[in-house]
Amino acid sequence: MFRLPALADLLLSLPAVLWAITFHEFCHGYMAYRLGDPTAERAGRLSMNPLHHLDPIGALMLLLFRFGWAKPVPIDPRYFKHPKRDMFLVSIAGVSGNFLTAVVVGLLVRLFPEQLLANVALRQLVLLMIIINISFGVFNLIPIPPLDGSKLLYLALPSSLLGKYYWLEQYGFFILMILVATGAIQAIMGPAVNVLLRLILA
Numbered sequence: 001m002f003r004l005p006a007l008a009d010l011l012l013s014l015p016a017v018l019w020a021i022t023f024h025e026f027c028h029g030y031m032a033y034r035l036g037d038p039t040a041e042r043a044g045r046l047s048m049n050p051l052h053h054l055d056p057i058g059a060l061m062l063l064l065f066r067f068g069w070a071k072p073v074p075i076d077p078r079y080f081k082h083p084k085r086d087m088f089l090v091s092i093a094g095v096s097g098n099f100l101t102a103v104v105v106g107l108l109v110r111l112f113p114e115q116l117l118a119n120v121a122l123r124q125l126v127l128l129m130i131i132i133n134i135s136f137g138v139f140n141l142i143p144i145p146p147l148d149g150s151k152l153l154y155l156a157l158p159s160s161l162l163g164k165y166y167w168l169e170q171y172g173f174f175i176l177m178i179l180v181a182t183g184a185i186q187a188i189m190g191p192a193v194n195v196l197l198r199l200i201l202a
Contacts, residue, residue, distance in 0.1 A: 027097035037079035067139035091151040098137035106200035145172030
C-alpha cells in the first residue's frame with residue numbers, strides 16, 4: 001500500500017520535484033544541442049522553466065510516491081555524427097543531472113552542516129532534494145519505454161531483438177502502471193535508492 005506524505009512534506013517536496021524534472025529534461029536537450037541537434041532548442045525546451053517540461057501525471061507521481069516522469073524533450077538523431085554514441089550520451093544526460101544534483105547537495109551538507117541542518121524545515125528540504133533526485137534518476141534507468149533506460153537498452157540489444165522491443169513501446173505506460181500497482185517498482189528501486197543515499201550522506 002502507498003503511504004501518502006504529509007502536507008508539510010508535499011509542500012517541501014515541490015522545489016525538489018520541479019528541479020528534478022526541469023534539470024533532467026534540460027540536460028537531455030542541452031546534450032543533444034551540443035552534439036548538433038537543434039530540435040529541443042527550436043521547441044523551446046532548452047529552458048529551466050518547469051512549465052516547459054512538466055507532465056502532470058508524472059509530476060504528481062513524483063510528488064506523492066518519489067518516482068515519476070517528465071514530458072520528453074524532442075530529439076532527432078539524424079543530426080548526430082555518431083548516432084549510436086550520441087544517443088547514449090543524450091539518454092544518460094538526464095539521469096546524470098539528477099545524480100549530480102544529489103551529490104552536490106550532499107556535498108553542501110558536509111561542508112555547511114550547521115547552516116543546512118539546524119532548521120527542521122531546511123533539513124527536510126535538503127533531504128528531499130537528495131532523495132527525489134536519486135529516485136527520479138533510478139526510476140528513469142528502468143529499461144521500460146518511454147524511460148531513459150529503454151533507450152540505453154536499445155543500444156545494447158542485437159538487431160534481431162530490436163523489433164520486438166520496439167513493439168513494447170505502445171504498452172510501456174501500462175506495464176509501468178502494473179509494476180507500480182503491484183509494488184514491483186518499489187522493490188526494484190528501494191535498494192538502489194538506499195545505497196546511493198548512504199553513499200552520498202556517509
